[in-house]
Structure formats: structure tokens, C-alpha cells
Amino acid sequence: MLAELTIIPVGGDSHLSACLAEVLKLIDASGLRYALTPSATCIEGDWDDVMALVRRCHDHVRLECPHVVTNVKIEDEADDPNKLTSNVVSVEAKAGRRLRRTRPTAVPLKR
Numbered sequence: 001m002l003a004e005l006t007i008i009p010v011g012g013d014s015h016l017s018a019c020l021a022e023v024l025k026l027i028d029a030s031g032l033r034y035a036l037t038p039s040a041t042c043i044e045g046d047w048d049d050v051m052a053l054v055r056r057c058h059d060h061v062r063l064e065c066p067h068v069v070t071n072v073k074i075e076d077e078a079d080d081p082n083k084l085t086s087n088v089v090s091v092e093a094k095a096g097r098r099l100r101r102t103r104p105t106a107v108p109l110k111r
Contacts, residue, residue, distance in 0.1 A: 009065035
């Protein structure tokens with residue numbers, strides 16, 4: 001199963017990257033495959049593991065913010081355990097070439 005997760009803390013600081021970085025630490029520590037995009041995170045795994053992780057992420061943000069909107073989009077297809085890669089490869093095959101994907105910028109990480 002592939003789940004696209006977007007968590008939006010409502011109100012408070014308009015700079016959300018620190019809060020969301022903490023969520024990504026939870027996702028990374030889960031051991032599930034994931035891909036961070038500019039506006040969401042795609043997480044791949046079995047239903048129970050992914051949904052438990054979504055709950056942990058939502059609850060973590062909820063501790064910091066009194067109002068949280070969490071959106072989850074699920075793609076669940078039998079016999080395709082690698083949707084994180086296969087969806088992109090399929091579109092590229094139909095396009096006949098490798099397509100542009102997000103790339104890390106040269107901005108140094110703040111420590």
C-alpha cells in the first residue's frame with residue numbers, strides 16, 4: 001500500500017519545517033520505505049504499519065499545535081509491493097524518457 005501523507009499545523013508559526021522535520025524523524029525511524037516531496041510524504045508498507053505511523057505522526061504534531069489537519073491519500077493495489085518506484089517508472093515508460101524529479105538544492109543544512 002502507498003499512502004501520501006500531508007500534515008498541516010493550523011495557526012501559530014508560519015514556518016513549519018522544524019515541526020515537520022520532527023515528523024520525518026518518526027517516519028525515518030519506522031523502517032518503512034518513504035519519499036519526501038515538496039508538499040507531502042509518500043509512505044509504503046502494509047496497512048497496519050502505515051496507518052499506525054500516520055497516527056503517530058498526527059499525534060506528534062497535535063502535541064505541538066492545538067489544530068491539525070492531516071490528509072491521507074491511499075493507493076492499494078494487489079500484487080504491487082513497490083508502488084513508490086513502479087508508479088514513476090510506469091509514467092516514464094509511457095513518456096519514453098526519464099522525467100524531471102525533485103532534486104536536493106545546494107542550500108546547506110543548518111545545525
